[in-house]
Amino acid sequence: MSSNIMLPESPDPNTRSETVASKISFNEQSSSRTSKVAFSFMEKRAMYRVVVDGADVTPEDILEPDYVMMVDTFSHAAFENKPRFKSETGLKATSKSRSVTEGAMTVFATTISLDDIHIDHTLNTSEGFIPDDEVLEQAPSAFYLPKSKPVMSYPPEIFIVLKETETCYLFELPSFAFEKGTPEADKVEEDNEFYQYITVGKGRNRKMIVEETQTEEYIVQTRHTLASRPQRKNAIAFASLWDMHDTYAKLANVKKVEEPDEMVLYQSAAPNLLRKKKLNVFDASLKKGKCFEELASTPEFLDAVLLAERVLSTLEYSEAQKKYRGLVRIDPLSLDLVYIYTMKPLWTFECEDTINRPITGISFNPKNENILAVAHGKFRYAECYNGLVCIWCTKNPLKPERVYQFEDPLTSLAFAEKNPNWLACGFANGDVLILDITSYTTKSIAKSKRDTNPCFEPIWVTSWRSIDKDNEFVMTSCQDGRINKFTNTKTHDFICSPMMRISTVEGKMKGLEATKACLKVDVPITRYPAALCIKWHPNVEHVYLVGTDEGCIHKCSTHYLNQHIEVFKAHAGPVYGMEYSPFMSSLLVSCGADGAIRLWIEGMDDVIMTLTCPAAVYGIAFCPINSTVILSVSGNILSIWDLRRKTHMPCAEYSFPNNVVLTYIKFAASGDNVFVGETSGRIHTFHLEDTPIPPFYQRKMLDEAIKKALCTRPQLLKQLEKLEKFREKYAK
Amino acid sequence: MANEAEDTIRKLSTYKGVVGVVVVNGEGIPIKTTLDNHISVQYAGLLTALVDKAKTVVRDLDPSNDLTFLRIRSKKSEVMVAPDKEFILIVVQNPVE
DSSP states (O other): OOOOOOSSSSTTTTOOOOOOSOEEEEEEOOOTSSSSSOOOOHHHHHHOOOOEEEEEEOOOOOOTTTTTTTHHHHOOOOOOOOOTTTTHHHHSTTOOOOHHHHHHOOOOOOOOOOTOOOOOOOOOOGGGGOSSSOOTTBBBOOSOOOOOOOOOOOOOOOOOOOOOOOOOOOOOOOOOOOOTTSHHHHHHHHHHHHHHHHTTTTTOEEEOOOOOOOEEEEEOOOOOOOOOOOOOOOOOOOOHHHHHHHHHHHHHHOOOOOOOTTTTTSSSSSSSOOOOOBBOOOOOOOOOOOHHHHHHHHHHHHHHHHHHHHHHHHHHHHHHHHHTTOSOOOTTTTTTOOOEEEEEEEEEEETTTTOOOOEEEEESSSSOOTEEEEEEOOTTTOOOOOOOEEEEEETTTTTSEEEEEESEEEEEEEESSSTTTEEEEEETSSSEEEEEETSSSOOOEEEEETTTTTOSOOEEEEEEEEEESOOEEEEETTSSSSEEEEETTSSSOOEEEEEEEOOOOSSOOSSSSOOOOSSSSOOOOOOOOEEEEEEEEESSSTEEEEEETSSSSEEEETOOOSSOOOEEESSSSSSEEEEEOOOOTTEEEEETSEEEEEEETTTSSSOOEEEEEEEEEEEEEEEOOOOTTTEEEEEEEEEETTTTTTTOOOSSEEEEEGGGGEEEEEOOTTTTTTEEEEEEEEEEEEEEEOOOOOOSHHHHHHHHHHHHGGGGGGHHHHHHHHHHHHHHHHHO | OOHHHHHHHHHTTTTTEEEEEEEETTTSSSEEEEEOOOHHHHHHHHHHHHHHHHHHHOOOOOOTOOOOOOOEEEOOEEEEEEESSSSEEEEEOOOOO
């Protein structure tokens, strides 16, 4: 605190105040003024007054008339800073003073007029903010000192004068060795002798006391070195909500995945010695190749292509797809309904790979009805084709979504119920394979081996059957009459165990009246017919039906491994298909090579009804929504039968061009769409229209239709009624 | 193997109504295309930004979700974009009307 307080009146640089002082004194501001220093250019500087011997020798401000003062140029209110009136009391103490804040109160009002503001509308704000040209990555310097400019030029001559300075001794080490003979040497010898005397000689025993002493203080010198600054740079990191989600998901994957292998016995050693090497499931996402070849083979790219193709195919097939999905409904109340059972074609699954490759099996995915698997093999005995499995999706009829090639022709395939990715395939050489269809390349989960699977002939039926909630096994039937069960064990083997073997039945059988074959010599061997189709009983868990190429249908059970429970002759030729009615579980329909479709009721030995077709009937299908409608394929004709209306001929027939043989027919679950497979490798999809409206009491309708058909055979009718009563009585 | 890759693109471009197919790699450079170069570059540049934005939309709403397909229908054509981490597949088609 100085004795003199000099405060200017105004920031006018020309004012000077008078002081009363005897020496140079710098007048400081009053310490009570703790408010924020008001921004004022020369205010602070104007505060100080240099007074020498009473005379004010404060240097004047440098004023150049050419240069405009900043005070005059700056007109923005932004620079104004209203100081706080904190220590007003303190200020008032100094009576003669005028408050400084007053001086600082020079307010500069904004003088920006709207005309001065110019907004450039041509700037493209959508392009984003273009940052300044500063290198963001370069971290700012830790040192705020400006770089010293290197000497740009050296003078041409530098004169150097060298002078001798005073000698200053830094260190002196006197010598302790003397030449013998000199007086110093004598002294040293004396000293040595004395030393010997007191340490080793007689003077050894002398009184000694322990003493402490302070060590000499030695001088330390601190040295600092300057390490060079490591290079740093600024980096921007941005974490959005899903970045964090992804990171956590990846971290969860890093946890090691241990393959459970229960078949390996661990010895009683320390667990860390015998533990299997854990695989880290963590894909280090390297920078993938940027070239097309590498990208094109990745499954992600193929998936993207698949999606794009599906979308592209809707351009052509969108109407058909709408009909397929049932978005276009027929009005049941419309007046022009005629029951002509039209089959409107929707699309055809065909592509260049599958042309002229006969279809031997079709299976629909239980989880997703839009996906179907098609097996291509050979139809006629002498044909020579490779096997092909195509997975089609109804969303893209132009190209199959998966294609797997095999060497042997396929004969059957089936999707698994519990794992919808798994497809069991049966081959013409007896192999059974389980494919995983999620991969684009052929990936087999399990394959049957020769040591457990004795079949070498075509596997005609592949189907899945569940054992319990989680497991299922594959059931296959072969040309040699064997019915095998394939299970996937924990040791990753696909073991085949026999369930049954069908043998030829000789003699007279119930069922169809067939002429007995004349046997000249009775050869005592067991012959095994081919098991062409299998159907599980809808009600009884352990019973299944097998149709053979002798024309017999055997009723077998999983409880009996060596023989069948019952057999009856169904056709005069091989039995190609069997179906149970979805509405009446005791009604069985079988079709065979003798061109006949026969209806059977369980419990009755005689055939209820026969529907005749022109050629061998390869497949039949019950309509899931209309109990009396049956579709059949024989030769190149698709026939639609309605039991309610007439049974002596089909209600509608459609023939296919080009002499193809239709081998497969199936209804989709919705009941309106029909899939028909041919030997030329095509699968046609149709929409069934103009059918009678499905009745409410389906079973009753079917019952009536059958009874009406049996009106010419009263004994059967009686038998049927008895059977019904029996069933009613014991069903409760 | 390269043949198969070429095959897939060729088959895609033979679909009815397809004007062009562009495959863009992770850096935004078109690596395979059936259109002109400058058009491909335009598509690649513009669609990369749009795909990023769309992806942000989907993931901000639900981080466990992800964008699989993007279709832009305009008066004259339709652009179908299948994005992925390492590439973007763009198919331009003219819908038959």
